[in-house]
Amino acid sequence: MSGARLLVAALRDPTVAVRDWTALISAARAEQLIGSLAFRMEARTLPPRVAALFAAARADAAQARTQALWEAEMARRALAPLGVPVILLKGTAFTPPIWTRASAAASAISTSWCRAPAWRRSKPLCSAPAGSM
Amino acid sequence: MRHSLSLQIGPVAFRIGSAWRAPLDALAALYAGYPTPADGICDFTVRLEPDKPWRRLIRPSVAIRGDYVLPDAAPLSLAHGLLAAEMGMNLQMALGQKTYLLLHAASVEKDGRALILTGESGAGKSTLAALLGERGWRLMGDEFALLDMDNGLLLPFPRAISLKNGAIGVMEAEAAPERFGPRLIGTPKGDIRHLRPNADALARMGEGAKPALILFPRFGEAPAVRSVGAAEVFMRLTQASTNYVTLGRRGFDALTRLIATNPALAIDYPDTATAIGLIEDFRQELAA
Numbered sequence: 001m002s003g004a005r006l007l008v009a010a011l012r013d014p015t016v017a018v019r020d021w022t023a024l025i026s027a028a029r030a031e032q033l034i035g036s037l038a039f040r041m042e043a044r045t046l047p048p049r050v051a052a053l054f055a056a057a058r059a060d061a062a063q064a065r066t067q068a069l070w071e072a073e074m075a076r077r078a079l080a081p082l083g084v085p086v087i088l089l090k091g092t093a094f095t096p097p098i099w100t101r102a103s104a105a106a107s108a109i110s111t112s113w114c115r116a117p118a119w120r121r122s123k124p125l126c127s128a129p130a131g132s133m
Numbered sequence: 134m135r136h137s138l139s140l141q142i143g144p145v146a147f148r149i150g151s152a153w154r155a156p157l158d159a160l161a162a163l164y165a166g167y168p169t170p171a172d173g174i175c176d177f178t179v180r181l182e183p184d185k186p187w188r189r190l191i192r193p194s195v196a197i198r199g200d201y202v203l204p205d206a207a208p209l210s211l212a213h214g215l216l217a218a219e220m221g222m223n224l225q226m227a228l229g230q231k232t233y234l235l236l237h238a239a240s241v242e243k244d245g246r247a248l249i250l251t252g253e254s255g256a257g258k259s260t261l262a263a264l265l266g267e268r269g270w271r272l273m274g275d276e277f278a279l280l281d282m283d284n285g286l287l288l289p290f291p292r293a294i295s296l297k298n299g300a301i302g303v304m305e306a307e308a309a310p311e312r313f314g315p316r317l318i319g320t321p322k323g324d325i326r327h328l329r330p331n332a333d334a335l336a337r338m339g340e341g342a343k344p345a346l347i348l349f350p351r352f353g354e355a356p357a358v359r360s361v362g363a364a365e366v367f368m369r370l371t372q373a374s375t376n377y378v379t380l381g382r383r384g385f386d387a388l389t390r391l392i393a394t395n396p397a398l399a400i401d402y403p404d405t406a407t408a409i410g411l412i413e414d415f416r417q418e419l420a421a
Contacts, residue, residue, distance in 0.1 A: 022148050026178040029200040029229070049146070049174050056231035063381040 003027030007037070014040040021050050035061035134180060139169045143279065143290040143338050144233070146170035147222050151181040152189050156214025163215065163293050163314040163327055166335055177201075177229060179221035184208040197221045201228035209320075216317055216325060219295065226277055226290075227375040233279035233288060234380060234387050237373045240273040240287055241265045246345035246419055247287045248412065249278055249395075251373045257352035260300040261408055263328060267307045268409065272334040273342065282380070282387035285394070286341035291334045293327040301326045303405065345419050347397040350408060354401035358411065361397040 007027040009016050014037075018024055028034040038054035039061070046054065072088055079086050134150030138157045151157050179199040183189040194208040195217040201224060209217045226235060238251035239262035248270075250258040259275040266272030273289040281288055293314065296304050301316065301324060314327035329335075347366060361369075370388055371377050377384045398415070402408035 022173075022175040022178060025174075025176075026148075026200050047172055047174055049170075049172055049176065052232055053176060059381075059383070060231045060379060063379060066381065 007031060007033065010037060011040055014044060021047065025053065139175055140164055141168045141170045142292055144288055145290065146175040147177050147179060148175035149179045149218050149221065152183055153193065153211060153214060155211065156181055156218050159215040159314060160218050163329055177225035179218060179225060181214060181217050181221065197224060199225055201225055213317055213320055215314055216320055219327065223276065230376055231379065234282055234384050235374060235376050236278040236280065236370060237375065238278040239275045240278040241270040242273055242342040243270045243416060244420065245342060247273065247342035249344055249347045250350055252349050252351060255352065256350050258350060259294055259296065260303060260405060261350060263294045263296065263304050264307065264405055264409060265412065266330060266334060271337060272330045280387055280391060281341065282383050285390055287344050288341045289338050291330045291338050293329050296326050296328055298323045304328055344391060344395050346415055347395050349399040351399065351401045353403065355403060356407050357401040359399045361399050363392050366392050366397040
């Protein structure tokens with residue numbers, strides 16, 4: 001089975017039997033979906049090496065999220081005196097490391113993890129109605 | 134991929150795929166005695182592919198690809214395929230390693246105490262680590278040191294040692310010929326020859342060690358030893374780390390604990406004998 005098929009199958013059903021973890025991990029990294037896969041499989045019992053890789057991927061995603069939200073907050077503070085609505089296009093999702101291969105699928109998925117936390121969504125971080133990001 | 138090879142190096146497993154057989158044959162010979170991953174799973178995949186499809190056969194050129202890629206990296210000639218595999222593994226670690234704090238440093242261990250040697254390219258860390266590895270120390274790695282952020286232990290990553298130019302002759306006088314890879318002439322970094330760490334380093338590749346001393350060696354200067362303050366050590370080690378920033382607070386906590394609990398010295402040395410002498414002195418002081 002190709003890496004892409006493995007990845008799609010694993011994202012659709014995170015309990016699916018995986019024979020070739022190396023191929024799955026490689027495909028997930030190529031599509032920048034390793035974080036999504038790690039979260040999807042969080043409740044599952046995994047081989048120790050995979051569990052460690054996925055824990056690191058989740059920590060990495062959390063750190064990227066913190067950084068992206070911090071940048072958005074800095075932009076909000078800098079623009080606040082202007083009194084104009086501020087729109088974050090696709091959230092702050094477009095902050096992937098430049099050396100990894102970006103893909104349309106990854107961009108589409110990554111909008112989901114950049115949603116602001118509840119305490120922040122009530123603030124004028126974004127001009128769109130709350131919850132629509 | 135047409136050809137494939139898996140290697141376990143310290144805590145990290147690699148799968149190296151190649152469109153050609155020759156680079157993997159060279160790799161298998163150099164890494165003779167290394168285990169394959171016991172669970173059959175690899176942390177990283179490296180792929181050696183033709184830059185363009187026809188480049189597999191016509192004037193073959195090897196593009197270094199894998200889980201993590203540098204988009205504008207120049208391909209290497211097939212004659213340097215072994216170097217491509219090595220660079221591919223380095224690249225995965227530099228861009229993709231998120232489990233351990235990764236320091237661009239050599240490390241050696243004796244009596245349970247690990248030394249971290251770091252510095253710019255040309256400072257001599259590879260050569261010193263290789264020499265110490267033949268003289269009673271355990272070589273843990275010549276390129277990357279892995280710090281376990283949970284317990285502060287340094288983990289071995291005993292890849293083949295990458296000897297460049299003058300260092301090749303120094304080590305040819307020390308180690309048995311069968312431990313060397315082919316001499317790669319005219320690479321982007323000059324001449325390169327790889328050296329397999331000795332049997333002790335391989336047998337203990339799963340065994341971490343407590344850091345005891347951080348050294349900043351500098352080759353080509355009159356002998357001098359200077360204590361380095363915590364702030365400078367911190368700055369230098371953040372520069373030597375490939376993943377310090379992305380690890381966030383865990384990386385900061387691990388690095389500051391490493392610095393707070395270990396002395397750091399900058400040593401200048403005119404020749405390797407002087408450096409080895411200084412390091413042996415430090416070891417005796419640490420043991421006292």
